[in-house]
Amino acid sequence: MATQKESLEKLRIAIYPWFAIGHIGSFLPLAKKLAQNGHHVYFFIPSKTLSKLSLQNQYPDHLTFIPITVPLVDGLPAGAETTNDVPDSHVGFLLHAMDQTRDSIETRLTQLKPHIVFYEFAYWIPELGLKHGFKSVFYALSSMASLAYFAPNLKEGKRSSIDELVAPPPGFPTQTFRMHIEEAKGVTKICENADNLGLGITMPQRFFIAFRDCDAIAVKTCMEMEKVYIEYVEKVFGKPVLLGGPMIPNPSSSKLDEEIDEWLNGFEEGSVVYCALGSEVVLHIDQFHELVLGLELTGRPFLAAIRPPKNHNKVESALPEGFIERTKGKGMIKGGWVQQQQILRHPSVGCFITHCGLGSLSEAIMISDCQVVLMPQAFEQFINAKMMSLELKIGIEVEKGENDKLFTKQAIQTTVSLAMDQDSQIGKEVRNNHAKLKEILLKDGLEDSYIATFIQSLRDLL
Incomplete structure (x- = not known):
């Protein structure tokens, strides 16, 4: 449990999302809610992509975007930074480039001295956490129902077969829905595209380590929507699931085009x-x-x-x-x-x-x-x-x-x-x-209650 001093101080939090515009944009509400509550947030982002988000920073005193250079690796087009810049068949090169940022990210983290680091594809963040004394939190960008559907195979670190994906896993809270065969084929193809380039760690291994070594899992959801799936994920991974609540988007200050x-x-x-x-x-x-x-x-x-x-x-x-x-x-x-x-x-x-x-x-x-x-x-x-x-x-x-x-x-x-x-x-x-x-x-007080509990749960990890 956090000491009284730790409970009173503002947290220093670093965020390192996957190099995809959709993922970066999905981490942004988390960063804003934490910054809005006075915590110091350091958001790592590819340098050219930074210009697309800088105008969305309503909390410059607490939210700092830190540009990073995406390394040029063999097979990655010059200047490529995100998945928007590469075809699906070349996503593995971008994953490899992200892994090559490990040393530079470690250097920045030693300077920033965060209490908490949120991550997803950068599976090596928990290892840096053990070395430098911060806690690592896997931030899931899917619904809890979706994470629950894939959880058993993610925990085991194995590639799911089409037959396994079509039917819900054992103990899944509902049999109401399942995937179609063609949908399951699409999921397996995503992993194959990343793995067939032979650049080291496979996608199943990446997520196996990411979930195995994190201190907690966090997600933007609430008990009112996904209670049974939240409980299922906690049971499968044996990790606490921290709920960010609905995270209601703040009204934009910019006018519509x-x-x-x-x-x-x-x-x-x-x-x-x-x-x-x-x-x-x-x-x-x-x-x-x-x-x-x-x-x-x-x-x-x-x-x-x-x-x-x-x-x-x-x-x-x-x-x-x-x-x-x-x-x-x-x-x-x-x-x-x-x-x-x-x-x-x-x-x-x-x-x-x-x-x-x-x-x-x-x-x-x-x-x-x-x-x-x-x-x-x-x-x-x-x-x-x-x-x-x-x-x-x-x-x-x-x-x-x-x-x-x-x-x-x-x-x-x-x-x-x-x-x-x-x-x-x-x-x-x-x-x-x-x-x-x-x-x-949108009930009065619901979101504030979730955010307060979420922040206290982060403190309790320390």
Whole structure:
């Protein structure tokens, strides 16, 4: 237990996320909440990526971004810093580059003398903690349901087979949902892409060590949503799970981009479909076409923030023939980053099609009243989507083909209609469930209570 002196002092906390924009952005709410409470947070981030986040630092006296140089390793393109800069088949080179930062990170940590270091892919952080006297906390970016689904194999450090992934593990709290075969194949492919380059440690070994050696596991969730999964994860790993609570996004001080704001202002309240698949998703051209044509088929105004498909540099060059002319004035496609929180808060937005990353789901639940359409693309997103649609019942998942598990334009159109049509019973059910959960998570004092307990739990580790 922490001494009285330790309980009173402000903590020094370092954060080292994986080199992916989505991961970095998901660590940021944690950093802000800790800094908001007066603790000193040091956030390691690739140097060129820093410019994308520096304007989001509302607590410069307590939150310090520390730029790091990503080493140039054989196979990694010059200047590559994040997963946005490399194809899926080359992610292993970026993992190797992160591991090569160990010495420089150790040097900085000896200077900063943190009490706690949060990490995920940098499995060697706990070893540095033993050497330099800080505690290491694995920060899980997935839902607890998703982590629970994979937990037994993560603990054993073995690569999951497709058959193992399709069915929930022994003792899993519910049999309501399971993965499809094609989804399971996608998960195993992610590990294979990282491991086939022969650069040392495999992904299963990386996570085996990361979970085995950490002092605690932390996650952005709460008992009100995931009690049974939290208890299951604690049992499997034999580690305390520290709950950050809902971590309600702070209102952004920046105004919505003028072009987007003016465009949205031209439509009725709750009429626009907003689609965003995250900063990591790059679709094949056929799925890209199915998505944009599905948005067109809805007959509703739509705003889509999606990266150019594979082998295309710009979204515009990949759009189907005649698409721009047919959707002029009614559809807007953005190929880069957009201000998602401000868009979700806009009264004209009535539906959010999401890839089911935890950050996007949190924003959909807590800062918006719009209907949620679930279109998971990879890994833990598959489980997140099933928990949201089958258990919490606050969203509707887009059905995919039985054999290939690819989505179609017709399935997108059908799901949006189920969500948004006034006479849809399913739409009414998910709207009511969404409203109830939002009310619970935004209850006065709930978040403050979780953050206070979370910080005390960090002190108790010391």
